Amino acid sequence: MITNQLKWFLIVAIACCLLSVITTLGIHSTLFDLGELSFDERLRVFENPTYMANRFWVIVHCLFALISMLGFLLIQYRKSPGFTLLGFAFFVVFVFTEIFRQMFVLFYLNNLRRAYLESNDSAVQEMIRINMEHASLVGYALFGLFIVAFALGNICYGISLLGGKKIDKILAYLMLIWGLGSLSAFGNEFWQSESLGIFIEYFSIIFQPMMRLLVGLWMLHKFRQFVTGKSENSLG
Numbered sequence: 273m274i275t276n277q278l279k280w281f282l283i284v285a286i287a288c289c290l291l292s293v294i295t296t297l298g299i300h301s302t303l304f305d306l307g308e309l310s311f312d313e314r315l316r317v318f319e320n321p322t323y324m325a326n327r328f329w330v331i332v333h334c335l336f337a338l339i340s341m342l343g344f345l346l347i348q349y350r351k352s353p354g355f356t357l358l359g360f361a362f363f364v365v366f367v368f369t370e371i372f373r374q375m376f377v378l379f380y381l382n383n384l385r386r387a388y389l390e391s392n393d394s395a396v397q398e399m400i401r402i403n404m405e406h407a408s409l410v411g412y413a414l415f416g417l418f419i420v421a422f423a424l425g426n427i428c429y430g431i432s433l434l435g436g437k438k439i440d441k442i443l444a445y446l447m448l449i450w451g452l453g454s455l456s457a458f459g460n461e462f463w464q465s466e467s468l469g470i471f472i473e474y475f476s477i478i479f480q481p482m483m484r485l486l487v488g489l490w491m492l493h494k495f496r497q498f499v500t501g502k503s504e505n506s507l508g
Contacts, residue, residue: 278346282346282495285339286340289487290488292484293488296481296484297481338363342360347491359425359426359432362422365421370418373411376411422454426447457475
């Protein structure tokens, strides 16, 4: 038996998962591409509406991902509580790390840029410039954490589906590929392989939005089973 509150939340979670297809495409496409920027141009990116829209686009995408992955947890929890809970924990780390990274840019890095532009003291500007470089390194470290957490979340969710029926197993293998592909992106930050970098670029723009669509359709399929009472796994 599925309660009305759970029913409506799952509808919202499914909608968020499908909307995340669009936000994923926006992140990995050239929609927000500013091209090569000089140092002076980078200082003024906070005045660029495309740059600022990108920051908020990523935050909204993260919220879509969190809500949709919570919906996945509620659907799959009874069949595989351990791996599903662990997977959601990794997704929470992924989401809040990336949201923190965007807030770090909006409220710390951008204010450093403003301070640099407002200062006429070369010594102060040099100090601010060093802080900006350090801030970029902090952002880079957070980027690594969010990739690893995202990869492990997908791997755990994939494992949770392995004991299910055919449709579950197909999605399980695809999610495992998703996780391993993300780990390869993390590894390539150290390997710096050009060919792997090209693969990761196409993987991000093609495979990732496709997977978000498939997960959303899987959730919709399970939701219909729960509503019609055809599912072996009750959410009530």
